[in-house]
Amino acid sequence: MSQTIVIAEIAKGTIHPTTAELVTAANALGSAPIVIVPCTDASIADAAASIQGISKVIALKSGLFAAYDASGWATAIEAVAPSGIIVASANPQSKDLAARIAARRNIPVVQDIVAIDGGNLTSPIFSGKAMQTVSLGGDAVISVRANVFAASAQGGSADVSVVDATGDMATAVEEFLARVSTRLDVAEANIIISGGRGMGSPDNFSHLEKIADTIGAAVGASRAAVDTWDDISHSMQVGQTGKTVNPNLYIAVGISGAIQHLAGMRSSKYIVAINKDGDAPIFQHADYGIVATWEEALPVLQASLSAMMS
Amino acid sequence: MTNIVVLVKQVPDTNARIVISDDRVDLSSVKMVMSPYDEFAVETALQHREVSGGEVTAITVGGAKADKVLKDAKAIGVDNIVRIDCESFVDSNSLQSMIANAVTEIGADVVYCGKSAADTGAGSTGPGLAEHLGWASVSNVTSASFADNLSVVAPAQGGNARISVTLPAVISCDKGNLKVRKPNVKGIMQAKKAQVDVKSVSVPASSITVVSHSLPPSKPAGKTYEGGAAAAEVAQLLRDEANVI
Numbered sequence: 001m002s003q004t005i006v007i008a009e010i011a012k013g014t015i016h017p018t019t020a021e022l023v024t025a026a027n028a029l030g031s032a033p034i035v036i037v038p039c040t041d042a043s044i045a046d047a048a049a050s051i052q053g054i055s056k057v058i059a060l061k062s063g064l065f066a067a068y069d070a071s072g073w074a075t076a077i078e079a080v081a082p083s084g085i086i087v088a089s090a091n092p093q094s095k096d097l098a099a100r101i102a103a104r105r106n107i108p109v110v111q112d113i114v115a116i117d118g119g120n121l122t123s124p125i126f127s128g129k130a131m132q133t134v135s136l137g138g139d140a141v142i143s144v145r146a147n148v149f150a151a152s153a154q155g156g157s158a159d160v161s162v163v164d165a166t167g168d169m170a171t172a173v174e175e176f177l178a179r180v181s182t183r184l185d186v187a188e189a190n191i192i193i194s195g196g197r198g199m200g201s202p203d204n205f206s207h208l209e210k211i212a213d214t215i216g217a218a219v220g221a222s223r224a225a226v227d228t229w230d231d232i233s234h235s236m237q238v239g240q241t242g243k244t245v246n247p248n249l250y251i252a253v254g255i256s257g258a259i260q261h262l263a264g265m266r267s268s269k270y271i272v273a274i275n276k277d278g279d280a281p282i283f284q285h286a287d288y289g290i291v292a293t294w295e296e297a298l299p300v301l302q303a304s305l306s307a308m309m310s
Numbered sequence: 311m312t313n314i315v316v317l318v319k320q321v322p323d324t325n326a327r328i329v330i331s332d333d334r335v336d337l338s339s340v341k342m343v344m345s346p347y348d349e350f351a352v353e354t355a356l357q358h359r360e361v362s363g364g365e366v367t368a369i370t371v372g373g374a375k376a377d378k379v380l381k382d383a384k385a386i387g388v389d390n391i392v393r394i395d396c397e398s399f400v401d402s403n404s405l406q407s408m409i410a411n412a413v414t415e416i417g418a419d420v421v422y423c424g425k426s427a428a429d430t431g432a433g434s435t436g437p438g439l440a441e442h443l444g445w446a447s448v449s450n451v452t453s454a455s456f457a458d459n460l461s462v463v464a465p466a467q468g469g470n471a472r473i474s475v476t477l478p479a480v481i482s483c484d485k486g487n488l489k490v491r492k493p494n495v496k497g498i499m500q501a502k503k504a505q506v507d508v509k510s511v512s513v514p515a516s517s518i519t520v521v522s523h524s525l526p527p528s529k530p531a532g533k534t535y536e537g538g539a540a541a542a543e544v545a546q547l548l549r550d551e552a553n554v555i
Contacts, residue, residue, distance in 0.1 A: 067467070071445075074437075095433050096449045097437075099402065099432075099433070102434070103403060103438035108402045108403045109438065111431070111433065124431070125523070126335075126428070130330060132523055133523075134518050134520050135519050137519065140517070170446030170447075171448055171473050173471045176469060185468070240324045241324060241347075248554045249552070249554040260325060270552045271532075274541070278534075283532075286534075287532040290537075290544060291535065291536050291537070299538075300539055303542075304542045304546065305545050309555075
C-alpha cells in the first residue's frame with residue numbers, strides 16, 4: 001500500500017472544495033493521504049484539516065505561492081512530499097504542476113483520472129472519444145478530474161504542521177491583464193450554457209447570457225460558432241480544440257453535436273439539448289432534449305428558472 | 311541568433327471516429343494530422359526566428375510514418391527536422407527524457423510545443439521536459455513577444471498575466487489570436503526533398519503499462535420533448551430530478 005499525498009487545490013486564497021474529492025481518490029488508491037497546502041498564509045490550511053480520511057496536513061508556506069511559477073512551485077512541493085503517489089486536481093495549472101513534479105522525481109504522470117480500480121487508472125483519451133486504463137508499476141503523480149469522485153465528508157481533525165518553503169521563481173509576472181470579459185470562464189463553471197451556429201447571430205448570445213446570469217452559469221460556444229463569428233471568442237469554445245469541461249449541467253442550444261464538440265462536454269453530469277432538428281446527434285447524449293427553436297424554448301426556460309431562483 | 315526547437319506530434323484528425331478492436335484503439339484507417347495546438351507552436355517558433363534570427367528544428371517521436379508531420383512542419387518553414395525513432399508506448403517520464411537528450415544535443419535556447427496533444431490531452435510534455443532540462447516553463451501561452459527578452463501572456467489567477475521568461479525555457483502554446491501560416495508551393499517542394507534526421511535511441515523503461523482501451527460508457531436514453539413550452543417542465547426536472555439547479 002503506497003503512501004498517498006494530496007496537493008490541495010487553492011482558489012482565491014482558500015481551500016477549493018475539489019480538495020475533498022482528491023482525498024476520496026487518494027483513499028481509493030489505498031491510504032489516507034498527507035495533504036500539502038501551498039499557501040502564503042498558513043491559517044488557510046485549517047480548512048483542509050477538517051476533511052475526513054486524511055492522515056495529516058502540511059501547510060507549506062512561502063511568498064513563492066503568491067503567483068504561479070511551475071519550476072518554483074514544483075521544487076518547493078516536491079521537497080516536502082514523501083515518496084508515494086501524489087494526487088493533484090486536473091485543472092490546467094495543477095496538471096502543469098503535476099507534470100513538473102513527476103519529471104523532477106523521474107516518475108510518470110497520469111492526467112485526468114476519472115476512475116480508480118485498485119492500481120488501475122482510467123482517463124479519457126481523444127478528448128473522451130475513448131477511455132484508456134493503465135496500471136502503475138510504482139510511484140506516480142496523477143491528476144483527478146473534478147465532479148467525478150464524491151467529496152470526502154467534513155468533520156475530521158487532522159494535525160497541521162507548518163513548513164516554510166523556499167524556492168526560486170524562474171519566471172516573473174510583469175502585470176495582470178484586465179479580463180476582456182467579466183463572465184465566468186467555462187473551465188471554472190459548474191453550469192454551462194453554450195450556443196452554436198443555430199443561434200443565428202452572435203447578438204442572440206445575449207439570450208444565453210441572461211439565463212447564465214439567472215443560474216450562475218458560464219456561456220460557452222461550439223467551434224462552428226467561434227469560427228463563424230469574430231465576436232464569439234475562442235476562450236468560450238468547448239470541444240476538442242477548445243476547452244474540455246465536465247460541469248454538473250451543460251445546456252446546448254442550437255448545437256448539432258459534432259464529434260469535435262461532444263468530445264469536450266460529453267462527460268458533463270447532466271446534458272440538456274435544445275435544437276430545432278430532432279435528428280441532431282446531440283439528442284443522443286442529452287438527458288433532457290427539447291425539439292424546438294431557441295426562440296420558442298429560451299424565453300420559457302428563462303422564465304421558469306427565474307421563478308425558481310427567486 | 312536563437313536556437314529554437316518546436317515539438318510536433320502526429321495524431322488522428324480531430325473529426326475522426328475512434329474505433330476499438332481487441333481492447334485497443336485501432337487507428338489503421340484514420341487520417342493522421344499534426345496535433346492542432348502544435349500548429350500554434352510552429353507559428354510561434356517561426357515568429358521568434360523572424361525577430362531573433364537563428365534556426366528552428368522540429369522534433370517528433372515516432373516510427374517512420376511520423377515523418378509526414380515533420381515534412382508538414384518543413385513545408386510551413388522550419389529549418390531542420392528530427393525524428394526520435396521510438397514506436398512503442400512509453401510513459402511520460404521516458405518520453406520526456408528522450409526528448410530532453412535530443413534538445414540538449416541540438417543546444418536549443420527555447421522549446422515551443424502545443425499546450426496538449428489531441429490524442430492524450432495530457433499537456434505533460436512541455437512542463438515535464440522543462441523539469442528534465444532544469445529550465446523555466448510557461449504553459450497555455452496565448453501570445454508571445456520576442457524583443458529583448460521573451461515575454462508571454464498566459465492564464466493566471468482567473469485572468470491573464472504578462473510574464474517575462476528568462477531563457478532557456480519551454481513554452482506550451484494555446485490558440486490565442488494567432489493565424490497560422492500555410493505552406494506555399496516552394497515550401498512543399500523543399501519539404502519533399504528534405505531529409506529527416508533519424509535519431510536511434512535506447513528507449514528508457516516505462517513504469518506504466520496500458521491495460522485496455524474502451525469506448526466511453528453510453529448514457530441511458532434521455533427524455534425528449536417536442537416544442538418550446540416543454541422547457542418549463544425540463545427546468546423543474548433539473549431541480550427535482552437532477553438536483554443541479
